[in-house]
Amino acid sequence: MLIERAMTAVLRRLDRKYTRLEQIGHVIDIPKGDPEKHLMLYLHVPFCVVLCPFCSFHRVRYKKDRAKQYFSTLRKEIRLAHDAGFRFGEIYVGGGTPTCNVAELAETLELAQRLNPIRQVSIETNPDDLVMDELKILRDAGVNRLSVGVQSLEDKLLHEMERQEKYGNSAEIRERLAMTQGIFDTLNVDLIFNLPHQSLDSVMRDVDILTREIEVDQISCYPLMGATTTTLRMKREMGNVTYNRERVFYEAILDRLPETYQPSSAWCFSKHQSLIDEYIIEHEDYVGLGSGAMSYLGGTLYAASFSINRYIRLVEAGHSGITRMSRFSDKDQMRYNFLMTFFGLKVNKAQMEKRWDGRFEKTLWQEFAAFKLVGAIRDDGENWILTRKGMYYWVLMMREFFIAVSNFRDLMRLGIKSELDPEDLEELSKSATLLAKAGK
Ligand code: SF4
Incomplete structure (x- = not known):
């Protein structure tokens, strides 16, 4: 426990340094790419039908016209990146909910594949979007890996996370997952462990259902990551956030997984060689397009504008959406x-x-x-x-890294008040002082 506490303290300082991106202050073009290198392309889709309380991704409530306009700009940015010399071998689409508008997403993926030698396409989705007609459209649009944000299969926890009403109860989610298994090369399911009212039995049941009953291709078990804003909200709506039980949960998951599931990373377990979620592990350099997307190129971290309005204006005028950067030693x-x-x-x-x-x-x-x-x-x-011990330490380090990234995102979102939903703004404003402190 002492080692974990010391690591957490050191990491919080280091991670703040990594996520301190300075405002550029003037419009810039997309950096030049090397057509010989086939990089990973990350596309960000910042729309969700429901805004979950534990989430600090860059997302706003879905509106059809707004999303259509955004996807159109995203396609323009894909063309600009191509003109700047970038070529991509893989695509990862994250959000938000990338499948909020499947027709627009498919058109965007088709364009990216026409311009680039794409081998693999991975997208995130939610359980309510597992609808056969739409899944077929996605498969035909070249999607190899579908990653479903399930988080838990316990109704009480789904209700606390405000997901049950929109994304379905446990029985409905299981049915949809069973129907989807086999349609794509890889079906991944995301689970969260160490939620405030979650018991060890509950996580074990989830692991059993997914790996022994439905036998999904892959499961990713994420520790709860309490960024400053979400921790405050979770405390009110779901209970206290503490990391004391995190290691016990993690060790129990490792022990419970059937032998057929082998680790692809410290928190992702696959039945066979599959694509994994963390596109930044395997790809040192990657390009992120879309509002709030990050890119890492030659030791420089870039972030695109979190203002969807500004992002659209910049890209439609032929510029890059990038507004912040940090050069690493x-x-x-x-x-x-x-x-x-x-x-x-x-x-x-x-x-x-x-x-x-x-x-x-x-x-x-x-x-x-x-x-x-x-x-x-x-x-x-x-x-x-x-080693197995090391796997837990890396879970802890990645948890702290992603908390720092979430705090950075929340700070950026505080700067786009007029574009946020009232409930999001209220929540962010409550933690504004804490966020400013966390960013120092
Ligand atoms: S958890 Fe997923 S569905 Fe919920 S708000 Fe965040 S990105 Fe959207």
Whole structure:
């Protein structure tokens, strides 16, 4: 417990540094790409029918006309990225709810595939969008992996998360998942563990249903990530957020999974070699398009405007939607690589040292020494390998990293008050002082 607390404190400081992006202050064009490199393309769709209380993604309430206008601008930005020399090998669409308008999404995916040598397309969705006609449209539009945000299969928890009314109860969700399994190369289901009123039995039941009854291709078990704003709201609506039980939940999940499910990352488990959720693990450089999307190119982190109005204006005028950036030092880039690549469980030593001209382990000797000392990393000569103990530490580190990203998003959303839904704005305003402190 002491190690976990110390790690959390250090990480909070480091992660704040990574997510402090400075305002650029003038309009910029899309950076130049190298057509020889096939990067990962992330597309952000910031619309949801219901705004869940535990969520701090960049999203607003879905309105059909607004979404259509947004998708049209997104397609324009895909063309601009192509003109700037970028070529993409994979697409990941996140949100929000990317499937809020399937026809628009399919048109966008078709354009991206026409312009790029795309091998894989992964999209996120919610259980109520698992409708056969729409799933067929998505499959025909080239989607290989569908990731469904289920979060829990317990009705009481679904109700507390305000998801049951819109996304269906446990029985309905199970039925829809069973119908969807087999349509795509990979069906992934997202679960959250360590929710305030969740019992260990409840999580074990969810894991059993998904892996032994429905036998989905993949499950991703995320720890609850309480960013500043969501923690306040959850405390009121769902109960206290604490990380004391997190490790017990995680260890129990590892023990409960059938042997056929092997880890693809510290929190993603697959029946066979499947695509995984964290596009940033496998792809050092990636391009994010859409309002609020982030890109990481050559050691610089960029963020597009969180104002959907401004994003549309910028892109329609032929510019990039980027309004903020942060340039990392070599050491910070290595630390970022360290966090992301080890999350994928195994790092090839020769490849990583080649990437950093033999400076990787030497520069990060303190990190390597500390994690080897606590038994988190072992060295088999060819690879550095995350141990079972290390897997939990990486879950903790990624939780803190994503909390810092969520706090950054919330700070940005505070700057676009006129575009937010009243309930979202009220919530964000309540935590404005805490957010400003968390960002320092
Ligand atoms: S959890 Fe998913 S569905 Fe709920 S508000 Fe967040 S992005 Fe939208």
